[in-house]
């Protein structure tokens with residue numbers, strides 16, 4: 001399957017209107033951050049995630065996609081359309097972030113229903129949240145470098161959760177409190193016992209520095 005096959009049907013009209021009506025008027029201080037969330041690296045890595053997830057789901061038709069939890073979701077603006085428009089059977093997506101403004105912009109941008117899928121916006125500090133009473137089929141975290149290692153998180157149905165995780169080795173960024181140097185370290189840190197995919201991409205940051213972005217997909221059922 002080619003990356004080109006991933007649908008990314010962005011409505012530029014809605015994008016332009018929301019940019020002006022919400023970000024420029026209500027959150028002008030978030031304009032640069034919001035635009036950064038649509039950067040080429042962001043879109044490339046989110047498409048990469050959906051492509052590899054699709055390949056796994058194709059071979060594992062018994063894996064449910066009904067409920068997806070996204071940790072450190074930021075605005076959710078790139079990932080939500082990619083998930084909804086490419087993955088069958090998604091009913092509910094929980095976006096969890098501690099940044100209330102990002103969640104509010106995301107909600108005004110995507111709405112509480114996106115192409116028939118319910119989107120919930122939950123303000124929580126993941127480092128202080130007990131996930132042991134929460135249920136999900138898929139847990140996505142593309143912000144692992146920002147928070148405590150994933151082995152500190154365990155869902156109610158943990159052995160059946162498919163974890164889809166990204167991190168990087170950009171240790172020079174202040175808020176990157178938990179970078180990794182390899183997928184082996186990442187898999188270990190997330191306590192995955194069964195790995196369906198691991199890969200890495202060499203990317204260039206805005207300051208032209210090269211870095212690695214890592215992705216692992218797996219479960220804890222072995």
Ligand SMILES: C[S@@+](CC[C@H](N)C(=O)[O-])C[C@H]1O[C@@H](n2cnc3c(N)ncnc32)[C@H](O)[C@@H]1O
Pocket residue numbers: 042071072073074075096097098099102124125126127142143146147
């Ligand atoms: C800069 S953004 C996303 C960057 C990431 N590399 C990506 O591509 O998705 C990181 C997000 O993680 C969130 N975040 C960081 N630590 C968190 C925590 N402890 N609880 C909840 N959200 C957190 C931030 O608020 C922010 O929205």
